Amino acid sequence: xxxSMGNNTRFLFMGxxxxxxxxxxxxxxxxxxxxxADEASSGYDAFSVLKTGSDRHGDFLPxxxxxxxxxxxxxxxxxxxxxxxxFDLNAWSIRLPAxxxxxxxxxxxxxxxxxxxxxQVALLAAFFAAVSxxxxxxxxxxxxxxxxxxxxxxxxxxxxKSREDSRYLIPAALAIGVSFHTYAVAKLFIPLFxxxxxxxxxKSFSPRSVLLFGAIAALLAAPAYYLSFFGPGNERxxxxxxxxxxxxxxxxxxxxxSHFSPDFLFISGDSNLRHSIKGFGQLHWFLLPFILxxxxxxxxxxxxxxxxxxxxxxxxxxxxxxxxxxxxxxxxRGIVAVPLFEIIAGIGGIALxxxxxxxxxxxxxxxxxIIGAAAxxxxxxxxxxxxxxxxxxxxxxxxxADAFAAxxxxxxxxxxxxxxxxxxxxxxxxxxxxTRYDPAAYQQSKLARSKYLVDNIWIxxxxxxxLYLTMPYELKDIxxxxxxxxxxxxxxxxxx
Numbered sequence: 001x002x003x004s005m006g007n008n009t010r011f012l013f014m015g016x017x018x019x020x021x022x023x024x025x026x027x028x029x030x031x032x033x034x035x036x037a038d039e040a041s042s043g044y045d046a047f048s049v050l051k052t053g054s055d056r057h058g059d060f061l062p063x064x065x066x067x068x069x070x071x072x073x074x075x076x077x078x079x080x081x082x083x084x085x086x087f088d089l090n091a092w093s094i095r096l097p098a099x100x101x102x103x104x105x106x107x108x109x110x111x112x113x114x115x116x117x118x119x120q121v122a123l124l125a126a127f128f129a130a131v132s133x134x135x136x137x138x139x140x141x142x143x144x145x146x147x148x149x150x151x152x153x154x155x156x157x158x159x160x161k162s163r164e165d166s167r168y169l170i171p172a173a174l175a176i177g178v179s180f181h182t183y184a185v186a187k188l189f190i191p192l193f194x195x196x197x198x199x200x201x202x203k204s205f206s207p208r209s210v211l212l213f214g215a216i217a218a219l220l221a222a223p224a225y226y227l228s229f230f231g232p233g234n235e236r237x238x239x240x241x242x243x244x245x246x247x248x249x250x251x252x253x254x255x256x257x258s259h260f261s262p263d264f265l266f267i268s269g270d271s272n273l274r275h276s277i278k279g280f281g282q283l284h285w286f287l288l289p290f291i292l293x294x295x296x297x298x299x300x301x302x303x304x305x306x307x308x309x310x311x312x313x314x315x316x317x318x319x320x321x322x323x324x325x326x327x328x329x330x331x332x333r334g335i336v337a338v339p340l341f342e343i344i345a346g347i348g349g350i351a352l353x354x355x356x357x358x359x360x361x362x363x364x365x366x367x368x369x370i371i372g373a374a375a376x377x378x379x380x381x382x383x384x385x386x387x388x389x390x391x392x393x394x395x396x397x398x399x400x401a402d403a404f405a406a407x408x409x410x411x412x413x414x415x416x417x418x419x420x421x422x423x424x425x426x427x428x429x430x431x432x433x434x435t436r437y438d439p440a441a442y443q444q445s446k447l448a449r450s451k452y453l454v455d456n457i458w459i460x461x462x463x464x465x466x467l468y469l470t471m472p473y474e475l476k477d478i479x480x481x482x483x484x485x486x487x488x489x490x491x492x493x494x495x496x
Contacts, residue, residue, distance in 0.1 A: 102139025177220020
């Protein structure tokens with residue numbers, strides 16, 4: 001793969017990977033500002049498995065991790081373990097796998113697109129993926145969705161390679177098998193996509209090779225489906241399914257179409273500020289004309305198998321999200337769309353450039369594109385790095401790490417540490433995460449051996465032998481030892 005590149009291509013490719021790495025690794029531990037409960041849960045469970053072999057609930061090497069009202073597939077949590085072992089338990093170490101999955105995904109975009117289109121299209125698509133808001137958002141959080149994107153792309157790459165050499169069906173099956181244990185969406189999207197792939201390229205494979213592929217993939221996928229049908233694997237889906245609503249078919253169609261809305265894709269994005277930032281869609285707006293041109297070319301040459309495959313991907317990506325009754329259009333449940341739109345935009349962009357007969361006009365168009373793209377990317381990055389940490393601070397419990405550090409510096413002088421139950425839901429996971437509480441002790445007796453207690457400050461009598469972490473408006477009559485403040489100076493927490 002590498003040796004087949006020309007010098008110019010290799011230089012540009014390395015530049016794109018450098019951009020992808022910079023955007024995913026820069027300030028990774030501090031932006032998003034803080035750690036939200038699901039991240040802390042994944043991080044502490046990885047820490048617990050590292051120390052004891054079991055998650056915090058005492059389940060040995062689980063295939064599903066119990067979170068808050070949900071069960072999480074295991075791949076992302078297990079991927080955290082080596083980084084926690086080396087770098088300890090903190091925001092940076094638990095997010096680093098996401099960044100690496102994201103960088104790896106950009107690399108795979110290049111090689112996939114080169115097989116589907118051309119080297120020039122591949123470079124452009126990889127660059128678009130490197131700066132994609134949708135891809136960046138989930139490459140910087142300890143959340144399992146980005147691992148699905150990576151393993152799907154890895155399996156896709158091997159599937160394309162297997163058309164030249166059927167031996168690549170084995171690593172393709174292995175990657176697909178792993179993908180079923182990344183994020184719940186895989187259990188519906190992956191079988192449909194793979195079935196479509198083999199139908200489109202049916203002349204390239206013998207029945208025997210396809211059966212071997214299917215056997216390996218099914219064997220690896222079986223635990224995920226077993227836990228879905230006979231275990232708690234579908235617990236979250238049962239809570240949000242459209243089938244519990246009136247007119248589920250109508251709701252499905254509405255949900256499905258919402259994932260193609262300009263507002264979602266280019267203007268406002270997902271309404272959940274953990275999934276998107278204010279004022280930006282899931283895609284950069286400068287991609288729009290290239291996507292439209294790319295779609296036109298895919299439809300005009302629909303007889304080409306590669307075009308059929310991309311159109312199949314486009315039709316399938318919203319299906320799983322559309323079966324849920326809340327949060328649509330949903331960036332996480334639609335994560336398999338990353339980096340489809342970037343590949344289509346790459347096809348459209350290169351086709352447009354080649355279509356212009358005048359070299360002067362082509363260079364002028366390229367210059368306009370570069371200026372527009374640079375302005376769009378700069379505006380997004382500025383907003384993400386400067387504004388986003390401010391207005392998302394409550395979503396990620398910013399400064400809670402500082403608060404626990406302040407408690408740790410004082411707790412030896414007190415009999416107990418009381419944490420106000422008004423600070424946040426799921427307070428216990430933050431105690432475990434920030435104190436790095438002994439997992440073996442927690443599995444045996446929860447926090448019974450700990451000094452930490454979550455309680456209602458309004459009814460708990462103040463005691464001089466106790467140390468308190470409260471909201472700024474609580475225990476106003478008691479002088480604060482320290483006030484933890486947000487970067488803008490606003491009080492966040494108070495040590496009493």
